[in-house]
Amino acid sequence: MCAFEVPPPVPHPLEPAEELLQVVLGLTDSLVFEFDAEGRYLSAWAGSEALLAAPREAFLGRHISEVMDPATAARTLESIQRVLARGEPERFEYSLELEGGRRWFSADAMRVPQRPGVAFLVRDITRQKTLELSLLQADRLAALGTLAAGVAHEVSNPLGYISSNLNFIEEGLAEVRQALAGAPGLAPQALTLEECAEALTEARQGTTRIRNVVGDLKTFSRGEDTRPGEERADVRRALEMSLNMAMPELRHRARVVWRAEEVPPVRGSESRLGQVFLNLLLNAAQAISEGAPGENTVEAHLRAEDGKVVVEIRDTGHGIPPENLKRIFEPFFTTRPAGVGTGLGLAICHSIIIAMRGELTVESTVGKGTCFRVRLPTD
Template identity: 85%
Template sequence: MPQSKESIEKLLYVVLDLTDSLVFEFDAGGHFLSAWTKNDALLVLPRDAFKGRHISEALDPQTAALTLESIQRVLARGEPERFEYSVEVAGGRRWFCADAMLVPGRPGVAFLVRDITRQKTLELSLLQADRLAALGTLAAGVAHEVNNPLGYISSNLHFIEEGLAEVRQALAGKPEFAPLAERLEECAEAIEEARQGTTRIRNVVGDLKIFARGEDSGPEKERADVRRALEMSINMAMPELKHRARMAWHVEEVPPVRGSESRLGQVFLNLLLNAAQAIPEGAPKENTVEALVRAEGGKVLIEIRDTGQGITPENLKRIFEPFFTTRPAGVGTGLGLAICHSIVIAMGGELTVESTVGKGTCFRVLLPTI
C-alpha cells in the first residue's frame, strides 16, 4: 500500500533524527524547493525561510557555485556525486559532506548533507600532529649539527681569552704600551659578547631538544616546571618578538604542575607567537608582550598579555574553535589555539581570554598543582 506524503515525511524526520543529517531539494536554477533537518542550528536561515530562495542567498559565493555546478552535472548525467564544504552557522564554522542525487518522483535534485565537523577536526589535528612530529625530528637534527661547531667556538673563545689575559698581564705597568693595552680591553669586551652569544645559542639548542622530544620521559614525566617551560618558549619566540615588542616576564616561585612540560611549552609558544603577530613590526619600543606567573588559590596562574590590535567581540567568542582564524587564506590552519585549549583542559586546567580592540589581549592559563 503506497504511503502518504505525510507518512513519508514523518519517516524522513525519524531518519534525520537518528543520523543528524540534512536534506535539501533544489530546482535546476538552484532555488530551494524544500529543506528538512532535526536541528535548525545547523542552518544559516530558519527552515521556513529557505523555500524559493536562491542558493546564493544562503551560502557564500564559492559554496553556492559548487552546489550549482553539482546540480547541473547530476541533471545532465543522472548520476549521484559527492563534495565537501564549510559554512558559518549559529554555532560557528561547520564542515559538511553533500551527496547530490535524483530521487524518483521528486522534482529537481536532492542533497543529503551530513555534518562532518568532528571528522574534519580529527583529520586536521592528526595533520598538525604529523607536522609537529616532523618539526621535532628536524629540530633534533639541527640541535645535533649546531652543537658540534658550537663546542669548537666555545673552546677557542676560552683559549683566546686566556691568551689575552697573559698579554694583558705582560703589558701591565708599561706606559709605552698603553694604546695596545686599551686595544686589548676592547678585544676582551668583544670576546665576552661572543661568549654570551654562544651561551644564547646553547640555550636555544637545548630548547629545541626539549621541543623535539615531544613528551617528557622518565620519572618526572608528570611534573612540569612552569618557569622552565615558559623560559624555553620565550627563547624560541624571541626571533618573532624582538622586531615587534619588548618582552617582559615576572615569575614567582610556584610549585610544579601535573602534565607534560614540552606540551605546556607548546601552549606558551603558541600564545607568545599569537601575541607577537597581533603587533605590527617596526615599533618594538612602543609595544610590550608580558608574561606573568604566580600562585593563586592552590593553582598556578600564567598570563600572557600584549599591547596589540586586540580581538573583536564576535571573534573572541570563537577564538578556541577548530579552523577559526582571522588570518588570510593559506596562513595558519586555525588549529593553534584549539590545540592549546585541548592541552590545557587535558592537564585539568582552564584557558581563557580577554581582549579590547585597539588596546591588547590577555590569555590566562590556570593549572592545578601537584
C-alpha cells in the same frame, strides 16, 4: 483447602540495570569499574569478558594496586579520593604497554547515587591519541617554521664573533710561538696572552648561547614517550624557554615585560606546556605591527593563586572582535588569509590545558589588546 500459587522470585533491583549496562557496553569497547574509597574493586562490567584482563570475579575485592601498574593505580586512587571529596566528576588519561604496543585509555570518574563508591568509564582512545600526537607534532613544526629566520639570526650572531675571536687567538698564538722560538726582535707579550684569554671567554659564551638555543629547540620539538600523569612540569622553566624562542619575533614589535613568582610544579608535560606558551607568545607578536616596539608591550606573568598556578600573556595588539572571540578555540577557525596558519594552534593549546585539568581563557578589546590566561591545578 485453598491452594496458593508460589510467586516467581523477584529479581534483584539492580539486575535489569546491569543487563542494560551489559547491552550498552556490548555496543562499544568501553569498560566500567566501581571502586570503594580505599581503592578495592566493587564491580566490573564489560560488553565482552575478552576485554577484561581477567575474569570479572577475579577483580572483586582486590585492591587496585594488585591489578594495575603502580603509576596508574596511584592516579586512579587519587581520582577516587578527589571525586569522593568534591562530588564532581573528573577525567584523566593513561597508557599501558600491551601485546602489540602501547594503548591509550581515558577514565571518566563519577559518584553514582545510592552507591558506595566511585564508578569509572574506561575507553580505548588509542586511535584518537595517535591523531592527537600527529597534530601536536604538526603544530610544533608549524611554530618552528615561524621561528626559523629568528633562530638562524640567534645562532649566526654568536657564530660570527666566535669565528672572529678564534681568528684573533690564532694570530696571537702565532706571535707568541715566534717569540718563544727566539725570532729576532720579538719577546713573549703578556698583553697578547691576556687578550687571547678574553677572546676564549667570549667564544665560550657564544657556544653557551648556541647550546641554549639548540637545547630549547630540542626540548620543544622532541617527540614524547612519557606516560600522562607521571611527569611534573616546571611552569617557570617552560615559560622561560618559550620566551627565549619567541624573542626574535617579539623584540621588533614590543617590549617584553616578564614577572614571575615561585610556584609549585604541576602534573603534566613540560614540553607541551612550552608549546602552549610559545603559541600564545607568537599570537601576541603577530597581533602587533612591526616598527614601534617602544609603544607596545607583551607581558608574561606567572603567579600562584587559590591553589593554582596562573600564567597570563597580555599584549597591546589590535585585539579580537567579539564575534571571533566566541570561536577562537574551535579547530581550523582562523582570521588569517588563506594559506597562512592552520587554525589549529589555539585549539591544540586548549586541548593540552584541558588534559592537564586546567583552564585556558581569553579576554580582548579591539584596539587595546588581548590577555590569555592559563590556570593549572597543583594537586
